Amino acid sequence: MKSESVPEIKKRQDKGNNANESALSELLSIMRTLRDPTNGCDWDKQQTFASIAPYTIEEAYEVADAIDKGDMADIRDELGDLLFQVVFYAQMGQEQHAFAFDDIARGISAKLRRRHPHIFADENGQVTRAKKGQWESIKAQERIAAGKTEDKSILANVPAGMSPLLRAQKLQQKCAKFGFDWPELAPVLDKLQEEINEVMAEVNAPTPDQSAIEDEIGDVLFSVVNLARHVKVDAQTALRRASNKFEQRFRQVELIAQQQGQTIRDTSLDELEVFWQQAKALSK
Known part of the structure; x- marks a missing residue:
């Protein structure tokens, strides 16, 4: 196989980057159209940060579910839905003259560089040796720099909105x-x-x-x-797997009952237990 020269590799990388930029630009354009006051989608135009938040949480769980199933195509699609949530917030932020998508991207890039001084060089070209507790220390410094009241509790920054x-x-x-x-x-x-x-x-x-x-x-x-x-x-992963397992087995119980000419509603608890044991045996 012929090896690529440095210019060839750079050209291929630039082509991929341009394609990515084009795809993102299209997505941002679609979002602007959906929110257009005159010709946009009625539902999209009505949304606010607060109304979209529950959908964002739902999409994040759907990503986790796709990962749990190991379906790469599904993971890709669900990540697209999650990305759309970010684009939605960015458009609303831009409409309020608060921030745009580029501000979000630049912000997280800068944050990652600040929080990994042992990886990325500073303006003087220096790389800091990694230290224990460095991540939390840098986060605390960022909060002070932002003028936020410092919460000195060790339980600081555990969001109340988490599951x-x-x-x-x-x-x-x-x-x-x-x-x-x-x-x-x-x-x-x-x-x-x-x-x-x-x-x-x-x-x-x-x-x-x-x-x-x-x-x-x-x-x-x-x-x-x-x-x-x-x-x-991980408690969340364990409970998600248990719920999935329960759902699969209960669906099998419904199928077994149907094969017996019955429905769940007209099946006794004793019969359902028998069907449940059959479903368990089938899932092993």
């Missing part, structure tokens, strides 16, 4: 870095059992308090996340 499961995991990880953690698995399991017992105590109380039951259920879930973390399992 509850992920937020629980992040809070625990932050505390663990500073030694607030059990060094062994046994007390983690004991704590989980203790929280389960407290749920049952509330459920079996003479006059059950729904709010108290909810609190105790929350403690159980938090303890389960802690257990997952201690055995090096």
Whole structure:
């Protein structure tokens, strides 16, 4: 195979870059058209940052689901949907004279360079040796430079808007870095059992308090996340896989019932358990 010269490689890279720029320009143009006050899409024109936010979260989960399934074409399509969310925000930001897509791109590029001084040289051509805790230290410096009030808690910057499961995991990880953690698995399991017992105590109380039951259920879930973390399992991934597995098996139960000339609604619980066991056997 003939090796490429440096000019040939550069030419091929430039061609690819130009194609990427063209694709992005087209996407940005489409977004402008959709938001056009006169000829745009009625739905797109009505959207705001707040109204789009839930869709952004949904798209991120769909990316994760596609990755879990390992379907590269699906991953590509879902990443496109997620990119469109960024383009949507950029267009709304531009309309408000706040920021544009290029500002977003330049901002994240600059941030990545600042936070990786051990990789990228500074204006003096110097590369800093990597240090433990460097990432958090640089983030703190950025907040001060931006004039933001410094939150000195070790739990600072864990967004309240995260999914509850992920937020629980992040809070625990932050505390663990500073030694607030059990060094062994046994007390983690004991704590989980203790929280389960407290749920049952509330459920079996003479006059059950729904709010108290909810609190105790929350403690159980938090303890389960802690257990997952201690055995090096991502709680979100584990729950997503469990939900997918349940869905697949229940769909199989529906199919088995249909083959028996029945529907889920007219099938007894005992029969459904039999079908469930059959579905489990088929999935192995």
